[in-house]
Amino acid sequence: MNRKAKRFTFGGVLLLGLVAAWVHMGDKNYVYKALVYNFADIDDNLIFDQREIDAPSKPQLWPKAANYNTIVWPDSLQQLHEELESVAFLVIHKDSILHEQYWGGYSEESLSNSFSMAKSIVSILIGAAMRDGDIKTIDQPVADFLPSFKKGDKRNITIKHLLMMSSGLNWDESYANPLSVTTEAYYGTNLKKVIKRLEAVEEPGQRFSYKSGDTQILGMVVEAATGRSLSQYAEEKLWRPLGAEHDAEWSVDNPTGIEKAYCCFFSNARDFARIGKLYLHNGIWKGDTIVDPAYVRDSLTPNGLLTNSGKPADYGYQWWLLPNYKGQNIFYARGILGQYIIVIPEKETIIVRLGKKRGERVNGHLTEVLAMIDAVIEVVE
Numbered sequence: 001m002n003r004k005a006k007r008f009t010f011g012g013v014l015l016l017g018l019v020a021a022w023v024h025m026g027d028k029n030y031v032y033k034a035l036v037y038n039f040a041d042i043d044d045n046l047i048f049d050q051r052e053i054d055a056p057s058k059p060q061l062w063p064k065a066a067n068y069n070t071i072v073w074p075d076s077l078q079q080l081h082e083e084l085e086s087v088a089f090l091v092i093h094k095d096s097i098l099h100e101q102y103w104g105g106y107s108e109e110s111l112s113n114s115f116s117m118a119k120s121i122v123s124i125l126i127g128a129a130m131r132d133g134d135i136k137t138i139d140q141p142v143a144d145f146l147p148s149f150k151k152g153d154k155r156n157i158t159i160k161h162l163l164m165m166s167s168g169l170n171w172d173e174s175y176a177n178p179l180s181v182t183t184e185a186y187y188g189t190n191l192k193k194v195i196k197r198l199e200a201v202e203e204p205g206q207r208f209s210y211k212s213g214d215t216q217i218l219g220m221v222v223e224a225a226t227g228r229s230l231s232q233y234a235e236e237k238l239w240r241p242l243g244a245e246h247d248a249e250w251s252v253d254n255p256t257g258i259e260k261a262y263c264c265f266f267s268n269a270r271d272f273a274r275i276g277k278l279y280l281h282n283g284i285w286k287g288d289t290i291v292d293p294a295y296v297r298d299s300l301t302p303n304g305l306l307t308n309s310g311k312p313a314d315y316g317y318q319w320w321l322l323p324n325y326k327g328q329n330i331f332y333a334r335g336i337l338g339q340y341i342i343v344i345p346e347k348e349t350i351i352v353r354l355g356k357k358r359g360e361r362v363n364g365h366l367t368e369v370l371a372m373i374d375a376v377i378e379v380v381e
Helices: 003-025 030-037 075-083 117-132 152-156 159-163 181-187 191-196 212-226 230-239 269-280 293-299 367-379
Strands: 049-053 086-093 096-102 248-252 265-267 320-325 328-335 339-344 349-355
Touching: 030 181, 049 230, 075 086, 075 367, 086 269, 096 269, 117 159, 117 212, 117 230, 117 265, 117 269, 117 293, 117 328, 117 339, 159 212, 181 191, 181 212, 191 212, 212 230, 230 248, 230 269, 269 328, 269 339, 269 349, 320 367, 328 367, 339 367, 349 367
Parallel strands: none
Antiparallel strands: 049 248, 086 096, 086 349, 248 265, 320 328, 328 339, 339 349
16 A cells, blocks of 8 residues: 555545534434434334333224225326335225225234324424313413523423424424434434524424424424323324224434434324324214313414415414315325325325335425325215
8 A cells, every 4th residue: 555545545534533523522323313214214223212002902993984995097197106116005085995905015904104294293282281271272381390491581482482483493304314403303312402402593483394393393392291291192192082993103312212203103194094084073082072172173274374385384283284185175194205194185195105215396396195085086976
């Protein structure tokens, strides 16, 4: 090896050592995991610590429609499923399974990451905690529950601001940057520390700005208000009352830590559909009120805020909204890789799609969302 090559080798080793020292001293060891796994995956329950959410011993099974799995869907929709690597496509009509289809070795029992569909679940748990009286009103300051929000401008942030994605906090919703707070929250091991570091940089309630941190704080509020972990409360208020068929899982930051509230609730298409059914029926499940109908209505009403581009946000309380689409008022939960619970109330229909990729945006909504809705409203009465 010549002298120049030796210098290059030594310099490279030195640089790597300095980078490693910077990562360690900056408490950024999560970067290694982020670089190894590169990007989030629907099977990431295999690489994270999980907290189990038990299904009841006697589940409430979905009945099958008389014409179960007989509908012939447009070739364009089937092609879209293949291109975007769908793993599950489920249609519930009038509380019965009209159609279900699975790919890639997945089935009605397979766990799959919800990603940001978990945000809608957290919103439901806020409503349940209000129903229980643990939260008095969504206008309560977050500081009533989390002491770190009693300082500075953060004391002005309310639960409603978080529900509307308008906290004004300096959360960087970046998925590609290995040093972003979103990457740290996903791959790191101390979410409470991440949240405590946030600062208020804008007045809350003025602008819609999608931030996973807002939902993470909501999850921490639920935990503080109820005295239960998010998984325990979801089991008590959702999984058991809704008669889920299979146990679910929620990723936690470390074995004794807290749930990644903004993402990472793992379940299957049939059980995810129960979330849609609950809100299709205004928070009431077989006569039992889990969430007050008034809260459900408010959750599914546009929040009136503008986005960065100056357009009205198609967003309620952690739910995406598609008002007056071909005569239908539609709401849905969505995850980053094309996870959806879509509810079409006028058609008494719920669509669940799980997969590995998502399509392009059309006026803020994804092509596959519109394609699935278009196909379904053509065949259901």
